[in-house]
Amino acid sequence: MAPRSFATDPVENGVVLGVCPHDCPDTCSLLSHVEDGRLVRVSGNPDHPVTRGTICRKFAETPRRYFGRSRLTDPLMRSGKKGEGEFRKVTWDEALTAVAARWRRIIEDHGPHAILPFFGSGTEGLVHGHIAPKRFFNRLGSLQLVRTICTKAGREGYRLTMGTSAGADPTAISKAGLIVDWGVNTASTNIHHQVFLNKALKRGAKYAVVNPVAIAGAERADWFLRPRPGTDAALALAMMNVIVGEGRHDVGFIENNTTGFDDLRNRLEEFPPERGEEITGIPAGQIREFARAYAATHPAFIYVGPGCQRHTNAGMTLRTLACLPAVTGAWRHPPGGLYFPTSTCFPADFEALEGKDLRPNPAAGYNMIHLARMLGGDAVKSLFVMNGNPASVLYDQNRLRRNLRRDDLFTVVHERFLTDTSRYADVVLPATTQFEQNDILFSYYHPSLLLNHQAVRPFGRSRSNLETLRALARAMGFSDAGFDEGEDAIIRRVLDLDQPAVTGVNREKLLGDGWAPAGTDPVHAAFAEHRYPTPSGRIELRSDQAQEMGLDPLPDYQALREGPDGSPELHRRFPLQFLTPSAHSIHNSSYGDEPGFRADDRAPNVLLNPADAARRAVGDGDLVRVHNRRGECLLRARVTDDIREGVAMASGQWWDRRYEGETTPNFTTPDFPADLGGGSAFNSNLVEVELARNDGAEAKP
Structure with missing residues (x-):
C-alpha cells in the first residue's frame, strides 16, 4: 500500500484540518468548513491542547476577505506609471516569459547579485514561506535576504x-x-x-x-x-x-x-x-x-x-x-x-532543504530593513517580492517609494491583492491563500508541528509560492531535481530530518489530528537542568564573548541613538517618542485595507497624552501632522491618559489609501539598525505633532 500523502486534494464538502499561517506565536490549529467547493467558515480546532478552538477575529473573517472582489485572479503587467496601479491582464506564460527574459539579460550584463529577493512573513509555512523561496534564489545566485525585523x-x-x-x-x-x-x-x-x-x-x-x-x-x-x-x-x-x-x-x-x-x-x-x-x-x-x-x-x-x-x-x-x-x-x-x-525555538536546520548547495557563487546577504538603501544605487536591477508588503511595513518610506519608482528597476510581486507594493510592480503574479495549499508549520509559542491541508481549489488562476517558483525555475532553464518536488515530497523531507525537532514525531497523529508534539531539543533539555550552552557552561552575567565583539562585557543601559538622552538637540526639535506597534485588528499589513477592522481600532489615529495635546492645542479627533526629518503623515488625534507624557503612538500598518494624506507612520520611521544582529530599531523615532489644516474632511472609509 502506498504511504498516505501529507498533501491532500481540495474537497467539495467537509471539514478540513488547517493552520493559521501568520507570523504569530499562537499558530492556531484550524477547521476549514467547505460547502460546494467554497470555503464558508473558519473555526478553531477544539482538540488542540493550547489553541483549544479559539481563533482571532482577523482569521475568522478570511472567507469573506480572501474570496471577494478585490482578490487577484490573473497575472498583471503594468500599463501606467509606477505607483499608479494601472495594469492589464496577461497569461501565466506571458508573465513568466517576460520575467525570465529580463532576468537572463540582467544576469548576463550585471550578474545574479543584481536581482534582489524580498520575502516577509506573509506565510510562516515551511514549504511556502521558507524552503521554496530560499531554494529558488539560492539556485539563481541572487543576494540573500537576512530577516532581522522581529527579534534578531x-x-x-x-x-x-x-x-x-x-x-x-x-x-x-x-x-x-x-x-x-x-x-x-x-x-x-x-x-x-x-x-x-x-x-x-x-x-x-x-x-x-x-x-x-x-x-x-x-x-x-x-x-x-x-x-x-x-x-x-x-x-x-x-x-x-x-x-x-x-x-x-x-x-x-x-x-x-x-x-x-x-x-x-x-x-x-x-x-x-x-x-x-x-x-x-x-x-x-x-x-x-x-x-x-x-x-x-x-x-x-x-x-x-x-x-x-x-x-x-x-x-x-x-x-x-x-x-x-x-x-x-x-x-x-x-x-x-x-x-x-523567537522562531529559533524550533531547533531544525533547513539548509539542505533550502538548496544551499545549489548556489553558483558564495553567499552574500543584505539586511531586509535596508531595502530602501539597497534600491538607491544602480547595482540592483530587479526586485522580487513574495510574502510581504515592504511599501507598507518597512521604514523610511520616502526613500523606499522614490527608489521603487526607478524606471530601470524591474519589480515582480507575487500577491493576493493589489497592495501598496504591488502598485509599483512591473509584473504582478496572483498568489494562493493558506486554504488553497498544503504546508507544515511549527509554533514558537507551543511545542507543536502542525499540518495544513488544502481545503479548496486555487482562486482564479492563482498559484502557490512553490508552484510559482517551480514555474520560474523551468522558465529560467533550471533542471535541478529539487524543482521537481511538490508539497508532499518537501513535507516528507522535513519530517525525515535527523534532528531533534522532528525525530520521533508521530506521523499518524500529525495526519489524523493536524498536529503532533515536536521533539525535544537537547539544548532545551539541558537548559531545564541548569546546564547552559555558553562558553563557561553557566549563565554569563559578565560575558567575555561580548567583550570580544567590542561590547561592554556587563549589562548596561545605553541611550537611544534617536531619543531624549542619546540625541538631545534632535529631541528639542522633535520632542515626542513615536511608537508604531501592531494594531489589534490587523496583522502587520495584512487586513490593512479593511474598513471594518479600521473602525474597530479608531484608526488610523495617534495617541497623545492630554498634557502633550494641550501644549499643541490639539483636541480629541483633530487632524494632526506627525513629522520629522524623514517624512510625515496625517492622523486623527486620540487624546488619552493611556499613553505616557512625551510619547505618541500609532498602531498598525494600514494601507496608503486608508490615510488622509496617503502617507503612513512609516514615512517617519528610521531604518538604522539595533546594536546587535542588525535588528530593526523603528521605535527609536522622534517626531513633532501639530494641528493640520482641517478642512472638515472625514477619515477615509
Whole structure:
C-alpha cells in the first residue's frame, strides 16, 4: 500500500484540518468548513491542547476577505506609471516569459547579485514561506535576504547571557506566582497567553505590566510600570540594585549557575532606584516595591515582547533583562524565568532543504530593513517580492517609494491583492491563500508541528509560492531535481530530518489530528537542568564573548541613538517618542485595507497624552501632522491618559489609501539598525505633532 500523502486534494464538502499561517506565536490549529467547493467558515480546532478552538477575529473573517472582489485572479503587467496601479491582464506564460527574459539579460550584463529577493512573513509555512523561496534564489545566485525585523537583536543579546534562545515555558504559567508582561500586548498579539494568564490570576497569581502604554488588561495589574521607551535595561538594573543591595538575591543559584556576579554587583552600584527614576520616569519607590515583590515571589515568569526590542539598544536590553531571573534564582522554580517569542525555538536546520548547495557563487546577504538603501544605487536591477508588503511595513518610506519608482528597476510581486507594493510592480503574479495549499508549520509559542491541508481549489488562476517558483525555475532553464518536488515530497523531507525537532514525531497523529508534539531539543533539555550552552557552561552575567565583539562585557543601559538622552538637540526639535506597534485588528499589513477592522481600532489615529495635546492645542479627533526629518503623515488625534507624557503612538500598518494624506507612520520611521544582529530599531523615532489644516474632511472609509 502506498504511504498516505501529507498533501491532500481540495474537497467539495467537509471539514478540513488547517493552520493559521501568520507570523504569530499562537499558530492556531484550524477547521476549514467547505460547502460546494467554497470555503464558508473558519473555526478553531477544539482538540488542540493550547489553541483549544479559539481563533482571532482577523482569521475568522478570511472567507469573506480572501474570496471577494478585490482578490487577484490573473497575472498583471503594468500599463501606467509606477505607483499608479494601472495594469492589464496577461497569461501565466506571458508573465513568466517576460520575467525570465529580463532576468537572463540582467544576469548576463550585471550578474545574479543584481536581482534582489524580498520575502516577509506573509506565510510562516515551511514549504511556502521558507524552503521554496530560499531554494529558488539560492539556485539563481541572487543576494540573500537576512530577516532581522522581529527579534534578531534581542535574541543575540539574550544568547550572550544564556547561550541559547531557549526560555521558560509560556504554556505553563497557570502555575506561576507572578507574571510580568514586559513590552508586550498579548491581548492583540498572543491571545492564548491571555487564557493561561487568566487561569493563573484565578489561582491568586500576581500580575505586572511594564509598558509605556496602558495595554488591555493593565487595569487589573498589581504593578503597572510605565518606563520611557527604550529605558527597559535601566529599570532592570535598578531592580537588581535593590534585590542585591537588600540581600534578596539567590546566593546558592548564583554560585552554582552563573559567572561574573561580583562584576555585575559593581555595575549595579551605578543604578540606584533614584537613577532608575531619572532615566525611566518611574518613581524610585515604585521600582523598589516591584523589585522586592519580584524577588520574593516564586515562580516568577517574565514575558518579554517585541516592544523593547525595536530600539537601537535592543541587544543590550535583552542581555540585561536575562540577568534578572538569574539573580533571583527564578529558573529553579518552573515556570519561572524569562520567555520571549523567537522562531529559533524550533531547533531544525533547513539548509539542505533550502538548496544551499545549489548556489553558483558564495553567499552574500543584505539586511531586509535596508531595502530602501539597497534600491538607491544602480547595482540592483530587479526586485522580487513574495510574502510581504515592504511599501507598507518597512521604514523610511520616502526613500523606499522614490527608489521603487526607478524606471530601470524591474519589480515582480507575487500577491493576493493589489497592495501598496504591488502598485509599483512591473509584473504582478496572483498568489494562493493558506486554504488553497498544503504546508507544515511549527509554533514558537507551543511545542507543536502542525499540518495544513488544502481545503479548496486555487482562486482564479492563482498559484502557490512553490508552484510559482517551480514555474520560474523551468522558465529560467533550471533542471535541478529539487524543482521537481511538490508539497508532499518537501513535507516528507522535513519530517525525515535527523534532528531533534522532528525525530520521533508521530506521523499518524500529525495526519489524523493536524498536529503532533515536536521533539525535544537537547539544548532545551539541558537548559531545564541548569546546564547552559555558553562558553563557561553557566549563565554569563559578565560575558567575555561580548567583550570580544567590542561590547561592554556587563549589562548596561545605553541611550537611544534617536531619543531624549542619546540625541538631545534632535529631541528639542522633535520632542515626542513615536511608537508604531501592531494594531489589534490587523496583522502587520495584512487586513490593512479593511474598513471594518479600521473602525474597530479608531484608526488610523495617534495617541497623545492630554498634557502633550494641550501644549499643541490639539483636541480629541483633530487632524494632526506627525513629522520629522524623514517624512510625515496625517492622523486623527486620540487624546488619552493611556499613553505616557512625551510619547505618541500609532498602531498598525494600514494601507496608503486608508490615510488622509496617503502617507503612513512609516514615512517617519528610521531604518538604522539595533546594536546587535542588525535588528530593526523603528521605535527609536522622534517626531513633532501639530494641528493640520482641517478642512472638515472625514477619515477615509
